[in-house]
Amino acid sequence: MTEKNIRRFQTALLLITNPIRSRIPFILSSVIPYVERNLYVVVQNPNFQSSSSSSSEKFFDREQQKERIRPMLYAIYKQLTSTKNPSVDILLHNVDSAIKSTNPIRLPRICEAVFADCSPSPGLYNYCRDHFYQLDQNFELRIIDEKETKEDQSIDKLPIFDNDLFNTKSTSQYNRGVLGGTFDRLHNGHKLLLTESALLCDEKIVIGVTDGVMIKNKVLAEVVEPINDRMSNVRSFVDLIRPSLYVHCEPIEDPCGPSATMADLNCIIVTDETQEGASQVNKERQENGLSQLAVHVIPMVPAENGNQDGDNKLSSTSLRRQRLGILLKPPLKSAESNRPYVIGLTGGIGSGKSSIARRLEKLGAAIINCDKLGHETYKVDTDVYKKIIATFGEEIVNPIDRSIDRKILGNKVFQSPDELKKLTDIVWPAILNLTKERIEYLFKEGKRIIVLDAAVLLEAQWTEAVNEIWIASIPPKEAIRRVVERDHLSSDEAKRRLSNQMSNQERFPYANVLLCTYWAESVTQKQVEHAWHLLLERINGDNPIF
Numbered sequence: 001m002t003e004k005n006i007r008r009f010q011t012a013l014l015l016i017t018n019p020i021r022s023r024i025p026f027i028l029s030s031v032i033p034y035v036e037r038n039l040y041v042v043v044q045n046p047n048f049q050s051s052s053s054s055s056s057e058k059f060f061d062r063e064q065q066k067e068r069i070r071p072m073l074y075a076i077y078k079q080l081t082s083t084k085n086p087s088v089d090i091l092l093h094n095v096d097s098a099i100k101s102t103n104p105i106r107l108p109r110i111c112e113a114v115f116a117d118c119s120p121s122p123g124l125y126n127y128c129r130d131h132f133y134q135l136d137q138n139f140e141l142r143i144i145d146e147k148e149t150k151e152d153q154s155i156d157k158l159p160i161f162d163n164d165l166f167n168t169k170s171t172s173q174y175n176r177g178v179l180g181g182t183f184d185r186l187h188n189g190h191k192l193l194l195t196e197s198a199l200l201c202d203e204k205i206v207i208g209v210t211d212g213v214m215i216k217n218k219v220l221a222e223v224v225e226p227i228n229d230r231m232s233n234v235r236s237f238v239d240l241i242r243p244s245l246y247v248h249c250e251p252i253e254d255p256c257g258p259s260a261t262m263a264d265l266n267c268i269i270v271t272d273e274t275q276e277g278a279s280q281v282n283k284e285r286q287e288n289g290l291s292q293l294a295v296h297v298i299p300m301v302p303a304e305n306g307n308q309d310g311d312n313k314l315s316s317t318s319l320r321r322q323r324l325g326i327l328l329k330p331p332l333k334s335a336e337s338n339r340p341y342v343i344g345l346t347g348g349i350g351s352g353k354s355s356i357a358r359r360l361e362k363l364g365a366a367i368i369n370c371d372k373l374g375h376e377t378y379k380v381d382t383d384v385y386k387k388i389i390a391t392f393g394e395e396i397v398n399p400i401d402r403s404i405d406r407k408i409l410g411n412k413v414f415q416s417p418d419e420l421k422k423l424t425d426i427v428w429p430a431i432l433n434l435t436k437e438r439i440e441y442l443f444k445e446g447k448r449i450i451v452l453d454a455a456v457l458l459e460a461q462w463t464e465a466v467n468e469i470w471i472a473s474i475p476p477k478e479a480i481r482r483v484v485e486r487d488h489l490s491s492d493e494a495k496r497r498l499s500n501q502m503s504n505q506e507r508f509p510y511a512n513v514l515l516c517t518y519w520a521e522s523v524t525q526k527q528v529e530h531a532w533h534l535l536l537e538r539i540n541g542d543n544p545i546f
Contacts, residue, residue: 005141009112011038013132017118019043019068021075028079031115038109041076041090042132043069044099063170065095066199070166073199077192077301082315085260088188092196092242092495095202099131100507107134108240117492139448152173163275165200165267165296174267174294177201178259178278180208180252181506182215182316184224186233186480189314196298197269198238204246206265208257215475219518220320222508227251235276259293260284266295271300273313321516325531328511328539332468340443342450342465343535347456347472348501349494350479350486352517352524356472357453359528367449368438370431370454370462377430378404391422436465450533458502458510468512473504478518 012035016027031039034042044310045068073090080088093105114128114135125141179197183190197205211227218224225233231249238247250258259281261269270278277294285292300313335341343365347353359369377384388404389397396409413420434453442450451470454462463469474482476498483494508514513531517524 008034008036009140011041011109011111012113012115012129013107013111013135014039014041014115015116015118015128016041016043016072017045017116019072021071023117023235024072024075025079026542027117027144029075034115034142035086037086039088040087040107040109041072041107041109042099042193043072043090043095044094054395060262062095062202063172066166066171069095070196070199073192073196074299074301077188077195080130080188082301086436089191089237089241091240092195092199095199095242096244101130104131104133108134110134110136111139112136113140113144115144119143145407152274159439163278163295163297165294174296175201175203176265177204177267177269177296178206178208178262178265178293179269180210180255180331182210182218182224182259183230183234184316185319186230186237187314187316187319189315190234191237192269192281192301193269193298194234194237195241196296198242198245199271200296201245201267204248205269206248206250206258206262207231207238208250208252208259210253211251213218214255215429219475219476220323220514220516221315221475222318222473222475222504223320223323223514256284257481259460260288263290265293267296269298270297271298271301276374277480297407316377324514325514325527326515326534329355329469331512331538332338332463335467335541340439340448341467341535342449342452343468343470344440344452344454344457344463345472346454346507348474348479348504348507349455350482351472351474353455353472354453355517355524356470356515357451359525360451360532363529363532365449365451365532366442366445367451368442368450370435370452370457371463373431373434373438374427376405376434377427377513382430384426388423391426392419424460428456428462432460432462432465432496433461449539458507463510468517468535469510471507471511472518473508474518476504 001092012031014027014031045065069090069092076088076090089108091105091107093099097103097107109333111132114132114280116128117126118124120143128139128141129135165171168174174477177197177200179193181193183191184542194207203410209231215224216222224230231251235247235249238245248258251260255277255382259265268278268281275295275297278293282295303312303314303318343360345353345357345360357367357369376382378388379385385404388409390407392412396405396412397403398405409423413423451472452462454460457463457466457469479498483489484491484498489492489497513535515524515527515531
């Protein structure tokens with residue numbers, strides 16, 4: 001394509017007539033820069049010069065169509081690791097019937113352009129107009145010059161697995177398949193899995209979408225899309241690429257889900273990462289007196305260069321990480337030039353909250369440790385001291401120095417929610433008052449940004465004192481590991497302490513900013529610096545908040 005063809009299109013169709021895997025990198029690099037939103041791909045026999053219905057029917061063969069399309073799936077999605085690409089969907093309508101002028105493919109959106117990888121032909125424009133419904137009335141046809149095509153032999157090696165049902169004589173015996181996944185923020189790895197499943201199975205696919213306990217320990221589980229949204233996205237995608245296919249979608253909270261109980265299934269589709277799960281499914285089916293499922297394995301889409309999740313595959317975790325450090329919703333209170341800007345930093349045990357506070361302090365924030373202020377409220381002869389003794393009795397007083405014996409007090413309150421509430425009703429308001437006094441002191445000392453390091457910020461309803469709520473998150477499994485290592489507790493005791501706190505899912509709705517210390521310290525540092533610089537932009541007015 002020449003420099004004069006610089007127009008960009010919102011939505012376009014890519015017609016692949018010569019499906020050679022080694023040509024895909026060049027084809028995509030010739031098309032992607034010109035498409036902003038949606039690119040639909042159709043792999044079609046190069047018989048567009050013949051417009052008769054009889055000719056189209058003569059050449060139609062479902063297995064042949066599958067054989068032509070299948071190698072393209074991995075070749076295409078392997079190239080699309082960047083989230084900056086337009087959404088690319090490979091349409092499978094021509095697997096069910098030949099594309100004819102009397103039976104055109106209905107494109108999901110109006111397409112402004114058609115890109116084709118074949119030689120220019122006088123009949124090509126009319127072929128596209130007659131065989132694809134929803135082309136713009138004045139659509140532009142662009143030819144990817146075959147003379148300029150460069151073949152990349154490195155991509156011509158499709159990963160080979162022993163369990164490849166496309167290698168069988170006919171795929172028709174595998175017309176009812178099952179697969180599973182979280183399908184959070186549907187990405188190209190998910191699209192490959194769903195598209196290959198839809199290509200293999202001609203009647204229906206059953207999709208288990210993980211939820212509940214199965215996503216509890218995922219990194220940033222609280223940011224995972226709601227189950228109904230994920231199931232809807234999966235159904236919509238399959239309906240978009242192969243409308244004739246029946247899709248049954250349901251939430252699952254165990255690894256096997258419906259695959260172990262549905263009698264009419266005949267195959268299971270897994271990735272090379274989850275092959276062992278297929279063996280467990282077949283074991284449970286045998287115990288349930290059901291037939292064994294043939295196993296089909298799909299390769300994983302590799303991760304984009306620079307992935308920091310420790311993954312070599314495209315992952316939803318990377319997409320969830322994009323939510324870290326940014327402003328998720330408007331501040332509770334806007335910045336005022338004559339008032340301090342206060343961040344309430346909170347998080348569960350082992351979340352790395354205090355390490356984030358230390359990093360923010362080095363960047364210029366003043367830190368108020370609310371736990372230490374809590375200790376001040378217990379000092380002898382303060383109002384709080386007197387109220388605690390009046391409420392819980394003289395037996396909690398140390399006879400030597402008259403201080404409150406926190407261990408004896410703890411034994412009284414931590415076994416009873418009612419008694420604990422009596423204590424917090426006394427202590428928490430007093431800590432808030434001390435916090436407000438400390439905020440004013442630090443502001444007079446010249447500190448503009450003040451961070452409250454407060455484990456019970458939300459429970460104590462101290463949010464009235466802050467402009468924004470920043471939440472430190474960590475998967476429960478990792479939090480338990482850290483607490484066991486740091487505090488030398490048993491795993492059961494660490495779990496008990498964690499269970500007595502708000503969960504990540506309960507905290508997340510309050511978050512103006514979400515942070516996570518799950519990765520290396522250098523990653524956490526970059527994350528905090530990013531959040532800090534965005535904060536400075538907000539309060540200095542260089543950028544509108546929304």
